[in-house]
Amino acid sequence: MLTQTLTPTYFVIDFDSTFTKVEGLDELAHIALAGHPERDAVVQHIRDLTDKGMNGEMSFAEGLRRRIELLSAGRPHIEQLVEFLRTKISDSFQRNKSFLTDHAEHIFIVSSGFKEFIVPIVTELGILPNHVYANEFRFDEQGHIIGIDETNVLSTDGGKIKLLRTLSLPGDVYVIGDGYTDYELREAGLANRFYAFTENIARPRVTQVADHISASLDEFLYDNKLSRSQSYPKSRIKVLLLENVHPAAVRAFEIEGFKVEFVKGALDEDELCERIKDVSIIGIRSKTQITQRVLESANRLMAIGAFCIGTNQIDLETAARRGVVVFNAPYSNTRSVVELAVGEMIMLIRNIVPKSNQMHVGNWDKSATGSFEVRGKKLGLVGYGNIGTQLSVVAEALGMEVYFYDVVDKLAIGNARKVQSLEELLRISDVVSLHVDGRKENTNLIGKREFDLMKRGVIFMNLARGHVVDIPALREAIESGIVAGAGVDVFPKEPKTNDESFESELRGLPNVILTPHIGGSTEEAQVNIGHYVPAKLLEYINNGSSYGSVNFPEVQLPKPGTSHRLLHIHHNVPGIMAKLNSIFANYNINITGQYLKTDEHIGYVIVDIAKNYSEEFVQELKAIEGTIRFRMLY
Ligand SMILES: NC(=O)c1ccc[n+]([C@@H]2O[C@H](COP(=O)([O-])OP(=O)(O)OC[C@H]3O[C@@H](n4cnc5c(N)ncnc54)[C@H](O)[C@@H]3O)[C@@H](O)[C@H]2O)c1
Numbered sequence: 001m002l003t004q005t006l007t008p009t010y011f012v013i014d015f016d017s018t019f020t021k022v023e024g025l026d027e028l029a030h031i032a033l034a035g036h037p038e039r040d041a042v043v044q045h046i047r048d049l050t051d052k053g054m055n056g057e058m059s060f061a062e063g064l065r066r067r068i069e070l071l072s073a074g075r076p077h078i079e080q081l082v083e084f085l086r087t088k089i090s091d092s093f094q095r096n097k098s099f100l101t102d103h104a105e106h107i108f109i110v111s112s113g114f115k116e117f118i119v120p121i122v123t124e125l126g127i128l129p130n131h132v133y134a135n136e137f138r139f140d141e142q143g144h145i146i147g148i149d150e151t152n153v154l155s156t157d158g159g160k161i162k163l164l165r166t167l168s169l170p171g172d173v174y175v176i177g178d179g180y181t182d183y184e185l186r187e188a189g190l191a192n193r194f195y196a197f198t199e200n201i202a203r204p205r206v207t208q209v210a211d212h213i214s215a216s217l218d219e220f221l222y223d224n225k226l227s228r229s230q231s232y233p234k235s236r237i238k239v240l241l242l243e244n245v246h247p248a249a250v251r252a253f254e255i256e257g258f259k260v261e262f263v264k265g266a267l268d269e270d271e272l273c274e275r276i277k278d279v280s281i282i283g284i285r286s287k288t289q290i291t292q293r294v295l296e297s298a299n300r301l302m303a304i305g306a307f308c309i310g311t312n313q314i315d316l317e318t319a320a321r322r323g324v325v326v327f328n329a330p331y332s333n334t335r336s337v338v339e340l341a342v343g344e345m346i347m348l349i350r351n352i353v354p355k356s357n358q359m360h361v362g363n364w365d366k367s368a369t370g371s372f373e374v375r376g377k378k379l380g381l382v383g384y385g386n387i388g389t390q391l392s393v394v395a396e397a398l399g400m401e402v403y404f405y406d407v408v409d410k411l412a413i414g415n416a417r418k419v420q421s422l423e424e425l426l427r428i429s430d431v432v433s434l435h436v437d438g439r440k441e442n443t444n445l446i447g448k449r450e451f452d453l454m455k456r457g458v459i460f461m462n463l464a465r466g467h468v469v470d471i472p473a474l475r476e477a478i479e480s481g482i483v484a485g486a487g488v489d490v491f492p493k494e495p496k497t498n499d500e501s502f503e504s505e506l507r508g509l510p511n512v513i514l515t516p517h518i519g520g521s522t523e524e525a526q527v528n529i530g531h532y533v534p535a536k537l538l539e540y541i542n543n544g545s546s547y548g549s550v551n552f553p554e555v556q557l558p559k560p561g562t563s564h565r566l567l568h569i570h571h572n573v574p575g576i577m578a579k580l581n582s583i584f585a586n587y588n589i590n591i592t593g594q595y596l597k598t599d600e601h602i603g604y605v606i607v608d609i610a611k612n613y614s615e616e617f618v619q620e621l622k623a624i625e626g627t628i629r630f631r632m633l634y
């Protein structure tokens, strides 16, 4: 942790919706009114009164009096409330217990809530009991709440102001809270700064007047250069998710405390250059092009998540040279593509599409002409990777003979047979299915020459990438009868959103199944991807692990434990490690773990250190010639 301290400063912290995620009095009503026929309505009434008070729309004293009247609670309910509040302490307060204990002498809880439930909670995190200023209940002999201590200054309008005047703190005062009454301390000149705390609730009337907005305690501590649990506050990390990725992904980043922006469609290059400026993580699918220009506009970008298999839409090399790690989901939708390919293959070879279309206009054409079984037919797979091999297994189970051609020497699975050239594969196959990756060199891999090599009456399928097939040549092959049926899921030019129309020379042809790039679009695949890709990205952001990346040296790391972890990404040129190590030696810093992986262009070194470090040490590491990016984790 950074160990700088501040000149004498007092921290005045609110309780409800700041120290805890909820409003204590609202929750007390919820507990006390269990079984009451109108519980929801009464609790809602109490919440409305709380909100009015917090927003400064109602006299505080009046709101408090009316809430207490509605409560009908007693001591046992307060005990239950305390148990409940223990589970509702704001995440960033829990993470930063050491700040609360280390600065206990300078921290005051000033709240319009009640000591009976505030003291047990805050003292567990190191707050001194005599530094808690809050209201107190009055009880009857049976322990029922019958009112509040009206002599307590906090039960009156302007109570926090009056209290702070009496405290007369001898130094700077920073107020952290979510309510208007917290801001009023600043307005009254009793505080130097007011931080609107928005981790649990952001009230526009309060944030508008705040000196700063802090989405977490880490952000407050970061602003004030105080020791904290996060080197860089997560609430400042912006995640941009495009192309309608699964809600599981949004949740994963929000739970982590990141700021998430969600966009349903893709963005074009200009829009993206603008939107990506302050983004740290971007999630896309197949439509968004992450070009060199986009990457050059992305000043803060650390990682890209391709919520799909293909990564040809991303300039992977430029990303790596800029220290941006790219992850994809290499298997999450494989099965979905295979099932669609099998379904289409059977529909096409049976000539079902024209027959179905005829039925819709009233024509009954019961004939077997031009309809075949897949059993015993030769399936030719171009590309024998994850999808190709899985399709191979399923097709064999259907009784097909499987042949494949791959540029890499691949081991045949089951009874599938490897052929030596694309030409040979095209000549022998009854069904040709493309499953190559989208590298540039595969542009127009299948054109007129290749269609001319195929058997007359072949079934042709492309569920890989649009640019792999020369579309005019495919149209010609369909019209000339070489291709008897085609299934096409991917196109050289695809609409960016569902509102754009689809233009293609393949429209209107017989026995052609056109699908809108949905090979991987099943609920199962999308939910898998929605969990898988964020997990990879978070492992990289939180831990430094690049395992599974498609453009970066892969390192799988243990958790940093109590060490500080330094991540240094550099151009792969000689001498960098020697320079790094000499800086560690000069500052007498003990290394507890070191991991290094390089590829042709970059080096990625991770160093765990046991000792506190200074800002000069960090600056020296950053200044090493050839450094691309430096990050500190703890
Ligand atoms: N339609 C969809 O919704 C959808 C869904 C998922 C994947 N895909 C696409 O499907 C394709 C295959 O995916 P995968 O997961 O099997 O990929 P993969 O990387 O596992 O396999 C691709 C295989 O193609 C081979 N290959 C590349 N170029 C070749 C060439 N010119 N000739 C022969 N072999 C070649 C590679 O060596 C590799 O074995 C990718 O293009 C992917 O983007 C589409």
Ligand SMILES: O=C(O)CC[C@@H](O)C(=O)O
Binding pocket: 285, 286, 287, 307, 308, 309, 310, 311, 333, 517, 519, 520, 521
């Ligand atoms: O869902 C997508 O946009 C892409 C699906 C597919 O082409 C992939 O590469 O996984």
